[in-house]
Amino acid sequence: MTTPHPVVIVGAGPSGTAAAAQLGKLGINSVVVEEASKIGGVIYRGPLRDSDDLPHLDDNLKRAMDALRTRYSAQQHHIEFLTQTRVLGPEGQNKLLLNKENTLSSIEYQELILATGCHERSVPFPGWQLPGVMLLGGVQLQIKSGLVKPGTRMALVGTGPLLPLVACQLHKAGVDVAGVYEASQFNKLAKEAIALLNKPKLTLSGLSMMAYLKKHDIPFYYGWGIVQAQGNETLQRMAVAPYNECWQANLKHTKTIDVDAIGVGYGFVSRSQLAMLLGAKHQYSQVCGYVPTLDQWQKSSLENTYIVGDANGLLGADAAIFEGQIAAIHIAQKRNKISPKEAEQLAGKVHRKLERIKRFRCGFDRFSARQFGLLELPKEDTVVCRCEQATRGQIDQAIEQGAKDITSLKMRTRIGMGDCQGKTCTSYAIDRLHHAGFIDNIGTVKPRFPLDPIPFTLLEDTHEAL
């Protein structure tokens, strides 16, 4: 399959895979670029090694993984799949520079679909750098794709529907789950009952998870959260405390629990670095960081670039699939494979399903909306930027001395200047500036080329490719 100007899709998660399948269905070839070795993304990738059964995963998840794979396989002759390939950034007009196992190449596109997903929001607290403290999605990836338990006795802290889900999966995988601590109060969830009824099946499965936890004596606390992680060389115990409505911990009632691993999940941030580097217009969202401005066809401010799935806001896998399909339908119409009327009809059905998910999701977003108490967790000497070891004290000092935006904060403290390019510390820094009263024009840590570190020698060896 060689088309001179194919559609290039970055990311083979639910949205990227769905876009490729939909394009194939409408007779359009695409190239999918993916950093992992399999399709599915973090949520539907499934195990990376052979296994007869998956005792810790429920049937709904297995069905969803199969459905995505079936849809994709049916169109495989239209899809070229580049695995373990990372996009380093744009290269000239309508081209991307790729790195596969330290070999550079570039790929040209006529239309680009970014399905880069999201990463987890980091919340610094004393001890969060101790080995054994992991993000909740990282924990889940280990049990779902690695088939490995990240710890023997674990606890989960954070907010949102992923907490009970991962708690059930960990327990079924044989981990001793010491407790689950949801930062938000239960009465706040009860208020969202109507929103949650937009997806009755999902709500029911949430209830059945809570019942599973109860049956197996796994305590689930509302209005509690992390205060500190402790241990010598690795995590040995953690301190949790009741949170008030602003998520400020009441240290008088701190409880210490022995654990060798924790999953911390206080939300997600859209992974928009590539879209920003390409120059797509973005705006700040309190829920998920900087997100691209899009039209109803998922098209960004750049004429031939579409952004689908969690990369443009956090609606989860089902919505991601629909958004991938919408972008594909629009590309098919632009290429005269279908008429505008057919496109409207096809997309109309998908849009209606998307609306229901949005209403459901808004309920959970209101419940899980993070509160400023989280900003008070790190102490003065707690590191906020892991790569550069910049502390909360240094950030406070920089703000006292007049830093009003991310760029000056970065120059004063070195936050965001390390290998991860600020993906870990930016969320805290933005919230901290907002809390100090700076709302407009604070900017964000600008993504740099290459998006992933590469050895100097690589540039030297392949300078012609550049």
Added chain:
Amino acid sequence: MKSLKRTKDITPILGASFNITINNQQVRAAAGETLLSVLLATDHKRIMNNDHHRHCGAYCGMGVCHCCQVKVNDQFKQRACQTLVQPNMTVETLSNRFCEEGIK
């Protein structure tokens, strides 16, 4: 050479497998899995020694945070979570070029 036991697997190792070496100890690894999974399966929690001499473990596990970098086949700073195991791979945890070779 001493062998490492995998104690944290949820399901048994099936299909193709081979040996890799972690800190001079041999361990069985299954085709397809990531190096991070083998490290966690063998209870290696302290994985990286960063440029500030700070020991860290896997944090995001998906290629974003750069907290699980190890030395793989003599190459420093390889993300364990993004590296698929290969036969005869040699891995060193807590290795850091600055700490080992210094800055000249």
